[in-house]
Amino acid sequence: xxxxxxxxxxxxxxxISGHRDPLSVVRARGLHWRGAPVLELYYEPGxxxxxxxxxxxxxxxxxxxxxxxxxxxxxxAPEDYPERERQRAYAxxxxxxxxxxxxxxxxxxxxxPDAGSLRAAAAALASAADHAIFQDVEPKIADALFTGESxxxxxxxxxxxxxxxxxxxxRLRLGHNLPxxxxxxxxxxxxxxxxxxxxxxxxxxxxxxxxxxxxxxDPQQAALPSYDAALPPLEFxxxxxxxxxxxxxxxxxxxxxxxxxxxxxxxxxxxxMRDLPVPRVKRMYTVRDVRREADRLGVPFGRIVDPIGxxxxxxxxxxxxxxxxxxxxxxxxxxxxxxFAEGIDVATDDGLRYVVERAGLSWADAHARVAQQDGxxxxxxxxxxxxxxxxxxxxxxxxxxxxxxGQDRFWMLREILxxxxxx
Numbered sequence: 001x002x003x004x005x006x007x008x009x010x011x012x013x014x015x016i017s018g019h020r021d022p023l024s025v026v027r028a029r030g031l032h033w034r035g036a037p038v039l040e041l042y043y044e045p046g047x048x049x050x051x052x053x054x055x056x057x058x059x060x061x062x063x064x065x066x067x068x069x070x071x072x073x074x075x076x077a078p079e080d081y082p083e084r085e086r087q088r089a090y091a092x093x094x095x096x097x098x099x100x101x102x103x104x105x106x107x108x109x110x111x112x113p114d115a116g117s118l119r120a121a122a123a124a125l126a127s128a129a130d131h132a133i134f135q136d137v138e139p140k141i142a143d144a145l146f147t148g149e150s151x152x153x154x155x156x157x158x159x160x161x162x163x164x165x166x167x168x169x170x171r172l173r174l175g176h177n178l179p180x181x182x183x184x185x186x187x188x189x190x191x192x193x194x195x196x197x198x199x200x201x202x203x204x205x206x207x208x209x210x211x212x213x214x215x216x217x218d219p220q221q222a223a224l225p226s227y228d229a230a231l232p233p234l235e236f237x238x239x240x241x242x243x244x245x246x247x248x249x250x251x252x253x254x255x256x257x258x259x260x261x262x263x264x265x266x267x268x269x270x271x272x273m274r275d276l277p278v279p280r281v282k283r284m285y286t287v288r289d290v291r292r293e294a295d296r297l298g299v300p301f302g303r304i305v306d307p308i309g310x311x312x313x314x315x316x317x318x319x320x321x322x323x324x325x326x327x328x329x330x331x332x333x334x335x336x337x338x339x340f341a342e343g344i345d346v347a348t349d350d351g352l353r354y355v356v357e358r359a360g361l362s363w364a365d366a367h368a369r370v371a372q373q374d375g376x377x378x379x380x381x382x383x384x385x386x387x388x389x390x391x392x393x394x395x396x397x398x399x400x401x402x403x404x405x406g407q408d409r410f411w412m413l414r415e416i417l418x419x420x421x422x423x
Contacts, residue, residue, distance in 0.1 A: 002354075003338075003342060003344065003354055004344055004345070004348070004350045004351050004354060005343075006303050006305075006342060006343025006344070037066060037184055037185035037186075038066065038067045038068070038069050038184075039060070039064060039066050039067070039068045039069070039182065039183075039184045039198075040068075040069045040070075040071050040182065040183040040184070041053055041054070041057070041068070041069075041070050041071065041181075041182055042071045042073050042167065042171050042176070042179055042180070042181050042182075042183065043070055043071065043072055043073065043125075043138075043179065043180070044072075044073050044074065044075065044076075044179030044180065045072070045113075045118050045121040045122045045125060045141070045142075045145065046112065046113045046117075046118045046121065046145050046146075047091065047179040047180050048091045048092050048094065048095030048096075048106065048146075048180075049091060049094075049095060049179070049180030049190075049191040049192075050179050050180040051095065051106065051138070051142040051146070052095055052098070052099060052102065052104050052106070052180070052191065052192050053180055053182070053191060053192060054134070054135065054138045054139075054142070055104045055105065055139070056104075056192070056195075056214065056215060057070075057131055057134070057135040057138075058135050059214070060214065061131065061132065061135070062209075063208055063209045063210050063214075064202060064207060064208060064209075065206075065207045065208070065209065066184075066202070066207050068131045069131065070128075070129070070131050070134045071167040071170065071171065072122060072125055072126050072160075072163060072164060072167055073164055073167045073168045073171060073179055074122065074164040074165075074168065075118075076168075076177060076178055076179065077177070079279055080177045080178060080279060080282070082271065082392070083392035083393075086387075086390060086391065086392045087392065088112055089112065089390065090390060090391065090405060092110055092111075092112060092146075094404070094405075094409075096108055096110065096223055097222055097223045097224060097404075097412070098192070098222060099223075100221045100222060100223055101217055101218050101219055101220075101221045101222035101223075102192050102215055102216070102217060102218075103215075103216070103218070103221075104192075106146070107143060107146045107147050108223070110146040110147060111146065111147075111148050112146075113145040113146065113148070117144075117145055118145070121141050121144075121145055122160055122164065123160045124137070124141060125137070125138065125141060126160045126163050126164075171183070172281060174186065174188075175188060175281060175284060175285060176188050176281065176285055177279055177281045177282060178190075178282075182194075182195070182198055184198060184201060184202075185201070187201065188285060188289070190289070192215050193408045194289070195213075195214045195215050196213070196214075197292055198214065199213060199214045217411070219411050219412070219414070219415040219418075220415065220418075222412065222415060224402070224412055224415055224416055224419070225399075225400075225401070225402050225416065226416075226419045226420070226423065227399075227400070227416070227419075227420050227423075228420075228423050230261070231259075231260055231261050231399070231416075231417070231420045232261060232399050232400035233259075233261045233262045233263065233264050233399075234256075234259045234261070234262070234263045234264070234397060234398075234399055234413065235263075235264045235266055235385070235397065235398040235399070236248070236249075236252055236263060236264065236265050236266060236395065236396075236397055237266045237267075237268055237382065237385075237386050237391070237394045237395060237396045237397070237398075238265065238266065238267050238268070238332055238394055238395055239267065239268055239269070239270045239271070239312070239393075239394045239395075240267065240270070240307050240311070240312045240315045240316070240332075240335055240336065240339065240346075241270035241271075241306070241307055241308055241312050241339075242270070242393075242394050242395060243286060243287065243290040243301070243304075243336075243340050244286075244290060244394070244395055244406065244407040245332075245336065245394050245395040245407075246290075246299075246301075246333075246336035246337070246339070246340050247290065247293055247294060247297060247299060247395075247407045248395035248407040248410060249329060249332040249333050249336055249395070250297065250299050250333055250336075251297070251407070251410050252329060252410075253329040253330075253332075253333050255410075255413070255414070256325060256329060258417060259413075259417065260420075262325065263325045263329075264325075265325060265328040265329065265332065266382035266385060266386070267315075267316055267319055267332075267379055267382060268379050268382045268383045268386060268394060269312070269316070269376075269379050269380070269383065270307075270308060270312050271393055287302075287304065290340075293407070299341075300337065300341035300342075301340055301341050302340075302341060303340075303341055303342055303343035304339065304340050304343070305339060305343055305344060305345045305346075305351075306339075307339050307345075307346050307347065309347065310347040311339070311345065311346040311347035311351075313376065314346060314347065314352055314370050315331075315335050315346055315352070316376040316379050317369045317370050317373075317375075317376055318331070318352070318356055318361070318366045318369060318370065319331060320369075320378070321361050321362070321365055321366060321369065322359065322361060327359065327360060327361070330359040330360060331355075331356070331359040331361065333359075334355045334356075334358045334359040335355045335356075335359075337355075338351065338354065338355040349367070352366065352370070353366070353367070385398075389403040390403060391403055391405050392405075393405065395407055397409070397410075397412075397413060399413070399416060402416070
């Protein structure tokens with residue numbers, strides 16, 4: 001059976017993923033149309049990844065031949081952080097792990113600051129509008145916030161609330177909704193993880209001095225656990241609607257045989273089918289971000305048919321037919337490639353049959369499970385395990401007491417395995 005023809009809407013998605021947002025470019029350039037675009041950092045006091053980004057400002061100021069602006073923002077809207085407390089707690093742990101691997105600092109131990117301290121810090125930082133002043137005072141304020149010191153922040157911007165609202169509105173107009181992100185000429189670069197793309201853009205425009213990377217990753221310096229006696233199984237949480245899960249599944253398919261204690265694949269319902277909202281601005285950023293990550297990894301991406309509803313449910317119904325880890329990953333990758341790269345609608349029999357048979361499974365068995373409305377209760381059990389790991393979304397990984405979220409953290413698995421093998 002040959003592949004079904006791509007759905008027309010998939011071709012539209014492909015054009016969006018492969019091109020910059022022209023409206024964001026125009027809005028970002030504004031009065032700077034004839035000059036160098038401005039490099040903006042959207043910084044939220046008390047956000048761990050914002051603090052990591054701020055530590056790069058001195059080096060950027062020395063090398064980037066473009067204006068740099070700090071846009072102070074407050075807490076994001078509830079719909080942007082559907083599991084706010086889990087996400088804030090995880091961001092703290094994540095920053096502590098990756099800071100030494102990036103040659104940066106972060107307090108250990110650390111705690112999340114209270115609302116009063118956050119407001120005082122915002123008022124003080126708002127008075128340090130110039131990035132040269134900001135990069136001098138920010139480390140002291142951030143250290144006090146994360147270590148719970150009782151510090152009176154000097155300096156108070158009289159209109160800090162208006163400033164936070166205005167900067168958040170600008171960020172949304174330009175196509176993003178979260179803190180700890182860089183904006184340059186209408187494009188977005190999250191945290192310290194996407195600065196390789198910013199570096200490439202700056203070099204292409206002749207705006208970066210020097211040959212070194214803006215930030216380098218040394219996994220051996222990361223604050224990760226070591227396992228001496230036994231390495232627990234690697235648990236992989238996946239959603240058929242998550243394009244980042246698609247990239248992670250491809251990486252895991254290439255890697256899983258190296259994990260000595262085996263891999264446990266745990267599909268879950270998409271967030272939107274668990275009553276967790278996914279804002280439009282996040283969806284638009286995601287398809288563009290995944291496209292550049294897919295290109296870097298050599299993974300096809302762009303022709304997308306959203307499997308929300310029946311598509312995702314049918315894939316979950318079929319998954320139990322894949323008995324081995326090898327076959328499970330074959331199914332995940334086959335379905336995800338169809339959904340995110342080939343424009344295949346898995347809510348149809350033709351689409352589902354194609355991805356199922358490509359994974360080496362029987363269409364007769366798969367069709368019977370779908371026709372009998374076989375349950376997907378196991379996906380709810382996997383969601384419970386996901387929450388028990390302190391996480392909320394996918395892709396993510398758990399190795400014993402260790403858990404990490406995001407395709408960006410796959411390198412941690414390789415480093416954990418390297419340390420175990422070397423022990």
